Amino acid sequence: MAPELRRFHGRRLARPLTRRRKELLEHLLPRLRVPLPEQGTLDPRALFTALPEEVWLEIGFGGGEHLAWQAEHHPEIGFVGCEPFVNGLATLLTTIEEKRLSNIRIHPDDARLLLARLEPHSIGRCFILFPDPWPKARHKKRRIVSTETLDWLADAMRDGAELRLASDDADYVQHMQDVAGTHAAFRAVRIDEATTRTRPSDWPATRYEEKALAKEASCRFLVYARKPRN
Numbered sequence: 001m002a003p004e005l006r007r008f009h010g011r012r013l014a015r016p017l018t019r020r021r022k023e024l025l026e027h028l029l030p031r032l033r034v035p036l037p038e039q040g041t042l043d044p045r046a047l048f049t050a051l052p053e054e055v056w057l058e059i060g061f062g063g064g065e066h067l068a069w070q071a072e073h074h075p076e077i078g079f080v081g082c083e084p085f086v087n088g089l090a091t092l093l094t095t096i097e098e099k100r101l102s103n104i105r106i107h108p109d110d111a112r113l114l115l116a117r118l119e120p121h122s123i124g125r126c127f128i129l130f131p132d133p134w135p136k137a138r139h140k141k142r143r144i145v146s147t148e149t150l151d152w153l154a155d156a157m158r159d160g161a162e163l164r165l166a167s168d169d170a171d172y173v174q175h176m177q178d179v180a181g182t183h184a185a186f187r188a189v190r191i192d193e194a195t196t197r198t199r200p201s202d203w204p205a206t207r208y209e210e211k212a213l214a215k216e217a218s219c220r221f222l223v224y225a226r227k228p229r230n
């Protein structure tokens with residue numbers, strides 16, 4: 001069942017937008033926006049002019065630094081980014097225009113609305129990097145890494161597809177390991193403490209990682225894989 005929008009608890013807008021950013025939101029975003037079907041499933045490969053080898057998904061891309069880097073380094077892949085925060089969307093749109101990236105499509109809303117519609121086996125990799133930690137006990141149910149999210153991803157991801165997770169919040173890292181480590185559809189690829197303190201070279205830093213490092217917090221970079229279906 002599709003989640004209801006009122007379940008999204010993050011910020012939609014922080015700072016006023018410049019005229020240029022408003023123009024990009026008005027004119028470029030509609031061209032890149034993922035059209036969600038009211039019923040049935042969406043094949044994300046069909047969103048791209050040239051059929052991509054695979055589609056990779058980023059949930060909560062913030063300012064889109066990681067998404068744009070991946071898109072630039074993997075022109076054969078189609079990317080779908082989910083982000084309801086308007087200032088972050090405008091930052092990514094600016095990068096898309098400056099770098100002339102043609103392989104990114106955007107779902108400017110709660111990722112769960114898209115997850116509930118994705119065609120099975122349609123996602124080749126998924127990134128959830130530095131998600132909002134919701135540290136208070138009464139807010140932990142708001143965390144995007146949850147059994148419900150992983151159930152949707154288990155349907156949408158192809159066998160062997162990587163799920164990459166990162167956080168600088170030790171409690172959220174434990175939560176990720178509890179949720180993904182006990183999910184029947186995922187196996188751990190990269191979870192041991194020493195290895196996961198280093199970010200792999202094909203995984204650029206995000207703005208939140210930089211903020212965490214400035215506070216001398218330590219970050220963890222976890223990888224799981226979709227188990228083969230029987």
Ligand SMILES: C[S@@+](CC[C@H](N)C(=O)[O-])C[C@H]1O[C@@H](n2cnc3c(N)ncnc32)[C@H](O)[C@@H]1O
Nearest residue numbers: 010060061062085110111129130132206207208
């Ligand atoms: C702490 S920020 C991290 C942003 C980026 N990944 C980074 O590392 O810099 C978390 C982001 O997730 C977004 N977010 C929160 N809930 C979301 C949801 N349900 N669907 C999509 N994005 C979400 C927020 O708007 C926010 O931009």
